[in-house]
Amino acid sequence: MQTLDTIRHRPWRQVEAPDEVLSLGGMISPQERSLLYWLAREYTSGAGAIVDAGCFLGASTAALAAGLRDCPRNSRTRPLIFSYDRFEAEPYMIEAGWFPDLQAGDSFRARFEATARAFDAPVTVCAGDILTHGWEGGPIEILFLDILKTSEINDHVAREFLPHLIPGRSVIIQQDYAWGELPWIHVTMERLASSLPIVDWLPWSSTVHAMTRPLPSGFLGTGYGDLDADEKLKLMDGAIARWSGEERGRLECSKAALLLELEGWDAARDQLEVVRAAYPRSEVIEVCASNIEAYGRPELDTVRAELDTVRVELECRSADLAQAGAEIDQARVELERRHDELGAAMKAREHAERELASTDATLRALQSSRLMRSTQPLRRLYYRLRGTR
Ligand SMILES: C[S@@+](CC[C@H](N)C(=O)[O-])C[C@H]1O[C@@H](n2cnc3c(N)ncnc32)[C@H](O)[C@@H]1O
Secondary structure, X not given: OOOHHHHOOOHHHHOOOOHHHHOOOOOOOHHHHHHHHHHHHHHOOOOOEEEEEOOOOOHHHHHXXXXXXXXXXXXXXXXXXXXXEOOEOOHHHHHOOOOOOOOOOOEOHHHHHHHHHHOOOOEEEEEOOHHHOOOOOOOEEEEEEOOOOOHHHHHHHHHHOHHHEOOOOOEEEEOOOOOOOOHHHHHHHHHOOOOOOXXXXXXXXXXXXXXXXXXXXXXXXXXXXXXXXXXXHHHHHHHHHOOOHHHHHHHHHHHHHHHHHHXXXXXXXXXXXXXXXXXXXXXXXXXXXXXXXXXXXXXXXXXXXXXXXHHHHHHHHHHHHHHHHHHHHHHHHHHHHHHHHHHHHHHHHHHHHHHHHHHHHHHHHHHHHHHHHHHHHHHHHHHHHHOOO
């Protein structure tokens, strides 16, 4: 059996989930699928359940199910997978093209179930808002979290599920740690860092946390909501300090969302300015920063920003107009120059034609006088012969 120590070596990085898992539609990356597959195949011991919170169409559940199916160990210890989702099409899913045939609010549960069936997964489906579900499934060995989209869900999961983790055994995967808009995840995981240290951050996505120790004794299971502003900021700064590069930028962006909640728009705006200046080329950070702006910026500021955009646009257009005017002036000067040249050329032509005509006349006169001269002796002889002269 693999131990928590093995986890530190991140063995999933050398493993690839089967094609049937990699090719499924879903919102998690191939690396995340391979991680879940490895955990189910190599790590699960039967000591607790597997929770897939936020299973969507079933890619994460399928990766776990395929891992259990391919697990070489005794099937009697085969753990159950508990898959949570509302299974309701949301506007962002429809916009992204997941459900061309559904309206917002329609159920996609049938598609999840078809996927789970194909993997013969030992799945218990927990449908509906996770806020309405408590946990009664005993110890949890693997907790995959792709559902902590609000601080309320974060705290609900912290209260209901975290106390069932097994110290020295359990693993949490935080799929949204990489997204720079959900500060409650960074604050909660930093708060629990001594019990659930990070062992991996898969490129662009999930962090993996190994439960090395029991939860801190003072932890009341709320995660985020029971902390005051200073505690939240301190924990957020602690989380940021663990990272460098683009990863750090994502957490700094998340801090802007935290500042928005704690201190209001001006503080968030200042933080966003710093983040954007430091990471100008990160698309993810820009998306997160724009989202924070969209829900954080007061209306007056929004109008001001729109006016600024219009002003910049107008300035660009008037610069274009000035440029076009200069080009027209230049073309006019050129036209006048060509017109003058044409006039001069026509005059020169008229002059040349006159010259030609006078040369012609001179030539003709010359020719006739030469003719007279050359025929004079003959004419004389002719007249003499006729006796007229
Ligand atoms: C990013 S998706 C999960 C992607 C999934 N893990 C995969 O493998 O493709 C997040 C899911 O969380 C679900 N969700 C969000 N809030 C929820 C809530 N309060 N209760 C239940 N499900 C929720 C959504 O329906 C959505 O399917």
